[in-house]
Amino acid sequence: MHNLEEEAEIKLSSGIAAFETRHFTQAMKLLSPLAETGSAQAQYRLAIMYQNGLGVIRNEPLACKWMKSAARQEYGPALHGLGFMYMDGDCAAQDDARALQWFEAAAEQGLAGAMVALAQMLEQGRGGAPDPERAKAFYKQAGF
Structure with missing residues (x-):
């Protein structure tokens, strides 16, 4: 169990680093599974990418979905x-x-x-x- 948590943390850190260095395709690949499993930090960044069309086609409903999911966790x-x-x-x-x-x-x-x-x-x-x-x-x- 502990190794899975460490692996998720590494993927989150790598995904955030990819996002911050504008490697949005890589960020999407790393952060999407984490967002699906409830990571507010990943959900927030997916929302930004979908809202602004960064590495993906702009998608307002998905931007809203992920921003609301992260906000519900008080991120x-x-x-x-x-x-x-x-x-x-x-x-x-x-x-x-x-x-x-x-x-x-x-x-x-x-x-x-x-x-x-x-x-x-x-x-x-x-x-x-x-x-x-x-x-x-x-x-x-x-x-x-």
């Missing part, structure tokens, strides 16, 4: 990514209220980018009434 970058998908209507129906929820979940994990996105939405009143005080607090928390 911070996926929470942040799903927030943008809902905010922009990219891969998901545009929904500011849902975007706010996902950005808040990512901000709770300390992701500065999510804090800034959340602050901007609160400042502009997207997804609810404008809330300049909360916006200011998130900007400050993000380091601005």
Whole structure:
């Protein structure tokens, strides 16, 4: 059992390295089986590849599927990514209220980018009434 876990870790590390060095075909080959077995890190990267057509044909339904799968596991970058998908209507129906929820979940994990996105939405009143005080607090928390 231990060897299988080590092998999966090695494949995940190799897949992430391939993704980060823009070897997307190799990344897809390494990360797909891991995503299928529940790796949030692999699922997130597959979502990015499908969303942007990196090494694969662009596929919004698959991008959404994998981003949601990773976000359900509370993987911070996926929470942040799903927030943008809902905010922009990219891969998901545009929904500011849902975007706010996902950005808040990512901000709770300390992701500065999510804090800034959340602050901007609160400042502009997207997804609810404008809330300049909360916006200011998130900007400050993000380091601005």
